Amino acid sequence: MDTRRLVTHAYMSHKAGLRAEHLGLHKAICVLLGWSTVVPDETITWAPQILPKSDALAQKEDLIIWPPVIIIHNISFWDNDPEKWKVVTVDALEAFIRGKGLIKGRIKVCLGKPADLSIMVVKFLGIFTGLGDAEKLHKFFMECKRGRVEFELATSNNGTVSINGETGIEGGKLEENILYGYLGVSEDLDKVDFTSRNTSLIKSKMEILDLANAPVKPEET
Structure with a gap:
């Protein structure tokens, strides 16, 4: 068929x-x-x-993994030369995120798939504030030009990593150069850890936000 x-x-x-x-x-x-x-x-x-491409992308980005997650890529691992790989541990990633002051609630950072530190997953609580924190981190990477679109561009050079149009990884804070991230959507289920893949749901972000913003009905007396 x-x-x-x-x-x-x-x-x-x-x-x-x-x-x-x-x-x-x-x-x-x-x-x-x-x-x-x-x-x-x-x-x-x-x-x-x-x-249209923009509408199709918006439609994809509406179907998010729930509880929300941020997919983090260490793009140095996409270089064909292992000597250029730069390791950022799970603990270092969490310290980097918290150091930005974006996260107020609980998070859990773990390895993604493959479990070789090339992909890590930041998990948030399945509540409105958890989604809010995830959105802030997603926005941070977008504003730093290290979101989903930039990740795809940076890793599209046949094994030669390109950052902001330049080849190589030099200067600045390590995490600022090589970590790219974005809010996980349905097509990202193959990147998350085994537990998340088997326990998560796919939900409409728009519907969740509509529910969060809905007026509270007064109690009947």
């Missing part, structure tokens, strides 16, 4: 007890392929609507 037929089947199927699972599959595949997940209620047949 090709992808389009599978997505069509997932949307059109009304098998008793499996409707929610089919709609979830439909949405997941559409997000992965950059297709719109919005389908009018009166639609009888379904056809993919390809989204």
Whole structure:
């Protein structure tokens, strides 16, 4: 069965007890392929609507790993020359993050996958404040030009690491040069540790924020 037929089947199927699972599959595949997940209620047949790149990215970034995590890459490990690898330990990463004064709540830092210090995972509590702390760290890396987009650019040179358009890693604080990070989304599940992969959920960040900002209903008397 090709992808389009599978997505069509997932949307059109009304098998008793499996409707929610089919709609979830439909949405997941559409997000992965950059297709719109919005389908009018009166639609009888379904056809993919390809989204603009910016909209497709926003759709992907809305489906976050929950409880929230920040994926941290040590890009020195992407260099083909092992002598250029620079080790940042889990403890050093946590000290670096806390030293920025961005985190107020509890976090746990662990190895990602592969467990060779090339990827580390910062875990936050599955509450609104946990998401807020994760967002602050995500924003920090973005503002430092070391977010998801910059990571992909920096590691796209066939084994020669490029930072801010320059080859090599020289000068400045080690962590400031080689650590790139971003909020974990559904497609990042293959980068997290085994426990997180098997216990985490995928949730809509927009829905979580809407719930956090919803007015509190007065208690009935």
